[in-house]
Amino acid sequence: MRLSALQAALEAYLLTGNSEASPELLDHIHGSAALPAADGLMIYHNAYRTRLLSVLREDYPTLHRWLGDEPFEQLALAFIAAWPSRHFSLRWLGEKLPTFISSYVAEPQLTPLLELTALEWAFTLAFDAPDAELLSLDAMSRFADADWTSLTVRLHPSVNWLRLQRNTLEIWQAAKAQAEIPETTPLQTPLECLVWRCDLTCHYRTLAQPEAEALQVLVSGRSFPDLCTTLFDEHGEQAPLLAATWLKQWVSQGLLLRN
Amino acid sequence: MHGVSLSIGGPHAIDSDYLRQLKALADRVQPHWISDHLCWSRGNAHHLHDLLPLPFTQESLLHVAGRVRLVQDVLQRPLVLENVSAYLQWTTSSMGEAQFLAELSNLTGCELLLDVNNVYISSRNQGFDAWQFIMALPHERIRQIHLAGHSDYGQYLIDTHDQPIADPVWTLYAKALSYLGPTATLIERDDLFPPLDELLAELEKARTLAAGVFKRAAPCA
Numbered sequence: 044m045r046l047s048a049l050q051a052a053l054e055a056y057l058l059t060g061n062s063e064a065s066p067e068l069l070d071h072i073h074g075s076a077a078l079p080a081a082d083g084l085m086i087y088h089n090a091y092r093t094r095l096l097s098v099l100r101e102d103y104p105t106l107h108r109w110l111g112d113e114p115f116e117q118l119a120l121a122f123i124a125a126w127p128s129r130h131f132s133l134r135w136l137g138e139k140l141p142t143f144i145s146s147y148v149a150e151p152q153l154t155p156l157l158e159l160t161a162l163e164w165a166f167t168l169a170f171d172a173p174d175a176e177l178l179s180l181d182a183m184s185r186f187a188d189a190d191w192t193s194l195t196v197r198l199h200p201s202v203n204w205l206r207l208q209r210n211t212l213e214i215w216q217a218a219k220a221q222a223e224i225p226e227t228t229p230l231q232t233p234l235e236c237l238v239w240r241c242d243l244t245c246h247y248r249t250l251a252q253p254e255a256e257a258l259q260v261l262v263s264g265r266s267f268p269d270l271c272t273t274l275f276d277e278h279g280e281q282a283p284l285l286a287a288t289w290l291k292q293w294v295s296q297g298l299l300l301r302n
Numbered sequence: 303m304h305g306v307s308l309s310i311g312g313p314h315a316i317d318s319d320y321l322r323q324l325k326a327l328a329d330r331v332q333p334h335w336i337s338d339h340l341c342w343s344r345g346n347a348h349h350l351h352d353l354l355p356l357p358f359t360q361e362s363l364l365h366v367a368g369r370v371r372l373v374q375d376v377l378q379r380p381l382v383l384e385n386v387s388a389y390l391q392w393t394t395s396s397m398g399e400a401q402f403l404a405e406l407s408n409l410t411g412c413e414l415l416l417d418v419n420n421v422y423i424s425s426r427n428q429g430f431d432a433w434q435f436i437m438a439l440p441h442e443r444i445r446q447i448h449l450a451g452h453s454d455y456g457q458y459l460i461d462t463h464d465q466p467i468a469d470p471v472w473t474l475y476a477k478a479l480s481y482l483g484p485t486a487t488l489i490e491r492d493d494l495f496p497p498l499d500e501l502l503a504e505l506e507k508a509r510t511l512a513a514g515v516f517k518r519a520a521p522c523a
Contacts, residue, residue, distance in 0.1 A: 046361050047346075049392060050313045053354065054345030073391040075429045078458040083390035083427070086460065087352060094351055127348035131307040131320050 044071055053087075058127055060120070062088040095123050095136060102137040103163050105218040106156070121147060134171070137164065155227040158211040165203035165238035169245045172201035177241075178294050178301045194267040195302040201240040202298055206233050212249065241297030248296070253277075257289055264302075303333040304488075307349075308373065310383065311356040311366050312342035321376050328377060334486075335445050337382035337415045340366070340403060357392035358402040363409070370410040382445045384415035385435075387423040387452075387461035398430070400438035407443045414439060416482075417448040418475045419467065423459045432470075436478050444482055449475060449508065450490040463492035467504055472511065479515045487512070 044052075052068045064084045074080035099119045100107050107115045122143045128136050141160040148156055178196060186194075198204070210228050217224045235255035238247045250258065261270050267286065274282035293299050307320060328336055341353040356362045373381050383406070385399055397405075403414055416439060425432035449472075451465030467489070479485060489504055 044394065046357060046359070046365060047313045049357055049394070050342060050354075051346060054348070054350065057345075057350055057352075058348065071393050073393050073428075075391075075427065077429060078389060078427045080390060082458070086389040086458075087354065090352055091350060128351060129348065131309075131317060131344070131349055133351055 053084075056084065057088055057091045058124075060124060092120065092123070095128070095133070096120070098133045098136050099123075099140070102167055103140065103160060105163055105215050106159055108218045109159065109214065109224055118144075118147070134167075137167070140164070155209055155211065155214075158205075158207055158209055159214065162205060162207070162211055162215055162236070162238070165205060166245050166247075168203055169201040169238050169240045172199075172240060175200055175300050177297050178299045180291065180294055182301075183291075183294060192266070192268055195264055196261055196299040197264075197302055198262050199239060199241075199298055199300055203238045205236045205238065207236055208233050212236055212247075237298070239298060246296070254289055257286065258293060258298075261290070261293075262299075303328060303331065303336045305336070305338045306353065307343060308338040309342050309344040310338060310340065310369050310373070310381075311362065312344045313346050314344055316369055316372055317344075321373065325376055328379075335382045335413065336377060336379065337384055337446065339386050340383045340399070340406070341386045353386040355386060355388040355390060355392070355399075356402075358395040358397045358399055360396065363402060363405055367406055367409040370406065370412050374410065374412065380411050380413045382413040382415050384417050384448065385420050385424075386417075387420040387427075387459075389427055389458070389460075391428055398435070398438065399424070400435045404438065404440045404443075407440055412443075413445040414443045415446045415448060416444050416478065417450070418478060419448065419450040419452055419471050420461060422468070422471050422474060423452050423461050427458045432474055433477065436474065437481070441482050444485060447475065447478065447482075447485050447487045448490055449487060449504075463490050464494040466496075466500070467507075472507065475508070476511045476515055479512055484512065484516060 049071055052065075052071070056064055056068055062085050064081055068084070069080050072080040072084065074083065078086075096116060096119050099122070100115070103115075110118065122140055125143055125147075126139045130136070141157055141164065144156050144160060145153065177199060207230065209230060210225060212234060214224055214227065232252070235250040235252070236247060237250065238245065240246070257270060257274060260273050261267070265273075267290065271283045271286045274286055278285050303324075305324065307317075308324075309317075324336070339353045341355060343350055343353060356366070370381055370383070383403065385403060388399075406412060407414060416436065418436075421432045421435050424430070425435060449467050450461070450463045451467050453460045453462045453465060454468070475487075487508055489501070489508065491501060495501070
């Protein structure tokens with residue numbers, strides 16, 4: 044049998060759920076007294092699943108804790124079968140888990156699971172997102188008037204902005220603290236949550252609605268004076284101070300780049 | 303730089319995106335060498351994330367040699383290839399892994415990375431002589447040695463990189479050094495990390511063994 048055919052046969056064996064090798068594949072493998080051919084093949088079959096499951100457990104620790112060992116493994120194995128790895132790095136293996144969950148799980152479990160996987164994957168994305176030069180308080184302290192009037196910013200590439208409809212963050216925090224995980228419940232108003240990397244550490248924070256709206260205005264490309272004008276309707280003469288306070292906070296937290 | 307994703311023996315085209323990133327990283331960090339494994343880790347459609355053994359045939363040799371040349375052309379340096387731990391042998395093999403590596407090095411100018419633990423694991427699993435394997439390699443092409451631990455399941459061994467280096471691996475290492483001369487050595491540990499002192503003790507042991515071998519060898523040099 045040609046090299047490509049042997050490789051196709053081993054690939055097919057590894058990807059199927061059945062660890063029993065076909066006689067056709069076994070015909071092409073030498074066993075030894077120490078390790079018969081079928082046992083050797085089974086080592087590779089088992090290692091493939093063990094390695095991929097381990098990656099998914101590391102990428103989705105809260106989902107794992109929430110579902111429990113067996114249901115998580117069942118979900119992960121079904122996912123691996125449906126979405127075999129398409130990237131040379133296992134770092135991307137779990138990318139499509141939320142997509143898979145959409146097709147595999149029905150409501151009422153679907154929405155909580157989707158939110159939780161999105162939150163956990165946001166940390167993975169933040170961890171190795173590209174670096175970029177942050178706008179700093181030091182740079183702002185040297186701004187001329189013209190810099191302030193023309194200032195526009197965008198989010199750092201590591202920032203993931205989530206809008207949570209349920210108490211997903213509370214569940215994630217409980218799992219992280221090894222505490223009892225609360226029941227999943229809908230929130231009365233959606234919770235804006237940022238996940239990003241700053242100083243080589245991943246961070247998260249929630250934003251109250253007015254702050255979230257203000258940040259959205261600024262990172263949508265409008266200038267700092269535009270933000271002040273937007274805030275004026277509700278906050279009157281306090282608008283510039285409020286805008287400056289928020290801006291200082293966003294900059295000090297390492298969220299913004301200058302355009 | 304040491305990689306696991308080149309899949310130099312795979313049935314797919316060499317991943318140009320991966321190779322471009324590898325070259326960019328090498329340009330940035332200027333490594334002494336770039337190594338990966340003599341194996342395939344990607345099938346036709348999917349990444350299998352394991353170091354899968356090749357059949358050691360003339361067909362495989364030509365297949366891998368062409369790909370090594372391509373990679374070396376891009377990287378502008380010899381590729382360093384490592385022997386892997388194996389849990390099966392293909393019946394179509396017409397030569398051993400050591401001979402395959404020697405011929406590949408002859409054909410392409412690639413260099414070799416001798417993983418002593420991998421030789422020992424494969425020799426126990428497949429019933430061949432580990433020392434004969436090491437002696438069959440072209441010693442002048444060996445750029446680096448790797449040492450690691452494995453898990454012993456009685457009948458067979460599994461390469462886990464999460465245990466201390468086993469005594470027979472230390473013995474092979476010392477014996478190999480006496481033939482190879484001073485050779486860069488890396489101890490690999492991927493999981494179940496012990497206290498740092500235990501890792502440093504392994505490093506000290508490797509240095510002491512090497513110093514002892516070269517002290518004895520010095521008068522003959």
